[in-house]
Ligand code: FES
């Protein structure tokens with residue numbers, strides 16, 4: 040069922056007035072309403088990567104915005120991550136400017152103390168603590184080096200829905216991970232990850248991607264909460280991340296799950312020439328695999344115009360050491376920076392011409408399918424909590 044954006048029409052009308060006034064910055068905002076899903080259409084009933092485990096500590100708060108909700112994160116005295124809305128209920132100062140104490144987090148404006156459950160336990164100079172004096176707390180899971188947050192309905196937060204990533208501390212994979220910020224709407228990053236036909240053009244040097252990456256169409260199948268995408272690039276040079284096989288002619292098999300809200304979990308196998316035929320273009324025979332790499336990438340929408348891209352590269356634990364994974368991470372980081380340059384420039388062009396339609400091509404079918412999934416999942420946003428000012 041298609042959701043009707045009740046906000047769009049007045050905004051589009053306002054756009055006409057703004058266009059007449061020539062206000063380019065405001066026109067850019069109209070684009071979000073017309074062409075991009077509103078931040079309100081981000082599916083909230085999903086696990087989002089909100090931080091690297093190493094960023095969330097017991098000594099000071101860590102601020103992050105997920106789905107346009109400002110969050111503050113810290114570790115409690117048991118070492119467990121706590122995630123709250125980054126807004127004190129008193130006079131709405133950010134708690135991320137606060138102080139972590141044994142009992143919770145203290146707002147450093149007028150000193151209200153909130154326990155890990157978000158309930159205010161102390162108001163300096165006041166005995167009575169109103170029952171409304173509580174900050175929203177979000178379900179959180181720490182897994183494989185990332186802190187995952189569920190910004191939607193807490194009663195729907197289910198650990199079983201956490202994507203099975205290939206990332207830090209994974210029993211089978213040795214990994215390295217990092218992140219990259221974009222001045223771009225999350226959908227542009229997702230589109231990029233759903234269409235690898237850009238590889239020879241954007242990553243011709245960094246990944247050494249052959250022209251076949253642009254012409255071979257992958258198989259795209261629907262699965263619960265996302266897509267399954269697989270392809271063979273037969274009889275072509277291996278990517279630069281293929282370790283000892285980089286640049287050598289092989290058959291490359293690549294398969295990934297792409298799940299809401301924008302999590303890619305991928306395996307790439309560089310195989311002997313002829314493997315694609317032997318496997319009937321299905322998953323490669325283990326005896327044909329020469330090099331196998333893993334990866335997870337997660338797009339987190341921060342605001343309508345900013346996104347954080349978390350990524351991890353991996354190799355099977357028994358095959359090589361950390362230096363090799365770090366080397367692959369370096370190659371990937373260079374390539375992802377190439378994506379960032381292109382996507383941010385694309386965003387700038389979009390901002391300047393908010394009425395211009397995109398022209399889908401044959402390589403865009405995964406994008407079209409995932410858009411439909413986003414629409415399906417993106418309807419359950421809760422109204423933002425409106426904290427009442429607690430008078431002291
Ligand atoms: S705004 Fe937080 S204590 Fe006043």
Ligand SMILES: [Fe+2]
Nearest residue numbers: 231241374378
């Ligand atoms: Fe790319």
